[in-house]
Amino acid sequence: MNNIRRIAGAIWIILGLAAAYFLIVEQAIPLFAKGDMESLVPAIIYTFILSPIITGGMCVFGLYALQKEYDL
């Protein structure tokens, strides 16, 4: 079971990167492109707050799993 926990760590890292792609490319960039002030707020929040938290957190979590930190 611990092997599965460690191997799954790679999946969490990939998911973290996928979240960054979705938040920045799919959500934030079209909003930045609109250029109006109303779209700018969510675009900034997606890029500079949500993306680092979700992607960073998921990647570190995956890394810890790979490093056997979550072995039971």
Add this chain to the structure above:
Amino acid sequence: MKTTMLQNEVSEGFDEKKLRKVIAASSVGTLIEWYDFYIFGSLSVIIATKFFPSDNPTAAFLSTLATFAAGFVVRPFGALFFGRLGDLLGRKYTFLVTLLIMGFSTFAIGLIPSYSSIGFLAPILVLTLRLLQGLALGGEYGGAATYVAEHAEPNKRGLRTAWIQTTASLGLFISLLVILATKKSMSLEAFNDWGWRIPFLISIVMVGISYFIRKNMDESPLFAQAKEEGKIVANPLKESFGKKLNFKFVLLALFGATMGQGVVWYTGQFYALSFLQKVANIEFEQSNYIIAISLAAGTGFFIFFGWLSDKIGRKGIMLAGMLLAICTYRPIYQAMYELADINLKTEKPNSRQVRADYHMIDASVNLSKVTRTIYSYTDGTQLLEEKTEKVSHIPSVQREKAVLKKTVHVGQHAFWMLILLVFIQVIYVTMVYGPIAAFLVEMFPTAIRYTSMSLPYHIGNGIFGGLLPAVATYLAAKANSANEVAMAAGQAIPYDKPYLEGLWYPIIIGGVCFVIGLLYINGKDREIND
């Protein structure tokens, strides 16, 4: 000697009366904070007209900032700021401060003159107070949950803290009730003019009562003990997030529990309401009654699942709630859609009522024609179709598209079936949310508990849950536009149920959280005196 006495108090000699007082003081305060936070959201349409006129770009910008920043940015910051204070100064003083900040902000919103009276100062003040609300909410929950858990008997921690868990749903329920009662007690014009301020203003009475109850409480015995033994850490933030040993549990709490809990919670309460109003077109009052009755019926299950988690463990219940939710969301929402779908109903013969009114738009010859058609169906459902079009001799005005608004008032059978379907979702909410306070408290040591449990809770709820409307709308809009493109090209539509596409967000996030929780959460740690 004193330490031993304190330990005994925690492990053996529980004073039931005192414990009830602790639970009541904590729960009532947290309930009021949720109430305060929700009335802003529930009255957002009126608030927007009073403080954020849409024809003014700067005011609209401030409005967006108020919506996004309070949930996404400020709540986690509140968790960090007040969590740190709670681990340094104590739980009691910190959640007294959050209560006062929330109460003051809410009351003050009710007093702010409108944009038409004081101009830009109005939206700036509202934004500032909304941010203070978010900050206070970020600090409140962790304090209340920790305070109750640190007073509770080890074998009843789930049951005791479940009272705190009821507060979020009850806060929403009471906010809906107060708004509906205020609305009913006056004309629509009076409510839109000044009546909307009442739900904000009465908050100060509730906060005042709660403040005096909390003020007379003692500090948490475990925190007092840790303080006496010199176990308080100088920098709880560094301890929580700078040390791998603790930080890995913060991440596990977030991705293995609160992330999934957040989306199940938001789907069962907020997305359900939004779906009823915007997709199923059910009228405002009826849709609010559906949610309010479901919440009232389901709230007791927070206590039940909290109690059950003491008997059979927290992990299994939370994960079962997540699994049931992700497996049944699509059929539940499909059934909700069909219950309000007038295409599936039989219209009563000779029952159609049509009325047309003309209104002068401006000083020119342009008129607005509003045609109201009421369709009645055999199951008691009524559809009000309101078509607004401009009547003019000017060709450009003639070409303007008519605006069509549909409002459905469902019949008795559909009404109760919708309550049942929302109630099922509320049960999922109670399964994932009921035991989570005890689960989070047990994950972290006393010295950094307030800080460490607050952040994953508010990121899970504020960010993953709070993103739900934006992402769900995006997914549904994407499906709709793909269908339009296919139809224009004469091809088969790729999405036969585009209105269900938004559900992929809670299903995927809940699914990932379920797998992480299943794989990595131990679920056997019940020790909090560490």
